[in-house]
Amino acid sequence: MNKKLNIFQQVRELEGWYAVAFSATLLERMLPNYTLFCEVTEFADPAQYRKTLNSIWEWLAVPKAKINFAAQLEKVEELVPDASDFDNYGVYPAIDVAMSMSATILLIQEQDLQGAVVVSKLSQGGVEAFIEASSEQELEPQDIKQHPLxxxxxxxxxxxxxxxxxxxxxxxxxxxxxxxxxxxxxxxxGIEI
Structure with missing residues (x-):
């Protein structure tokens, strides 16, 4: 458990550009979960999330880039699936992506300076939930920690x-x-990209 706390503490200390870069990298790893969910359920066109993440990367790479993140946030929030509308597991990782995307935009807008911690926890929590959901038996915290994912x-x-x-x-x-x-x-x- 110590390593986990250690990571969150280190993420908490990230500021500005570094916090956004950390979040964008984790989002890049999480985005295929949203894309697959959309393809399987025909919930929405996942291209908007790709565009928003590309805008975040552009903001990081080109400091003078003019991006309307208020508009991006609105588009992201319109495409959040409601867990009660779906009976497949994929809705949960998709929601994690949506919440992470929003947290990253709020971080860029300096409305939530802990956005990177939110993304870090959602990414780890999503992995933990997936491990539990795909296991045949009840898992102990130690089993989850030792799982390859x-x-x-x-x-x-x-x-x-x-x-x-x-x-x-x-x-x-x-x-x-x-x-x-x-x-x-x-x-x-573990979903193939």
């Missing part, structure tokens, strides 16, 4: 924190972060 999630967040700690705020760092997020070819819950 959870270990991968924690390692990825730690690697991300280390990378951000020694990287400048620029487009090159954004490329490295995107590579970190997509190199395994899987979302945070």
């Amino acid at each position: 959870m270990q991968w999630e924690i390692e990825t967040q730690q690697e991300l924190l280390i990378l951000l700690n020694k990287s400048p705020k620029n487009a090159e760092t954004c490329k490295k972060l995107k590579t970190l997020a997509t190199t395994e070819g899987m979302s945070n819950i």
Whole structure:
């Protein structure tokens, strides 16, 4: 449990650009969950979420970029699935993506300075929920911590924190972060990209 607290504490200390970059990288790993949900249920066109995440990356890479994040937030919030409307598990990871996207935009707008912590917790929590939902038996907290997906999630967040700690705020760092997020070819819950 100590590692988990340690990560959240480190994320809490991220500020401004670094907090947004951390959030965008985790979102890049989570987005396929939303996309797959939309494709399977025909809930909505997932392209809007891709566009919004691309806008976040642009904001990070091009500091002078003019992006209307109030409008982006509105579009994101219009496309949040309601869990009570669906009977498949995929709605929950999709909601995590939507909440993470909103938290990241609010962070950019400086309306919620803990947005990166929200995204970190949603990403880890989503992995934990997925592990529990896909298990045949009741799992102990220790079993969840030792599950390969959870270990991968924690390692990825730690690697991300280390990378951000020694990287400048620029487009090159954004490329490295995107590579970190997509190199395994899987979302945070193991869905192939």
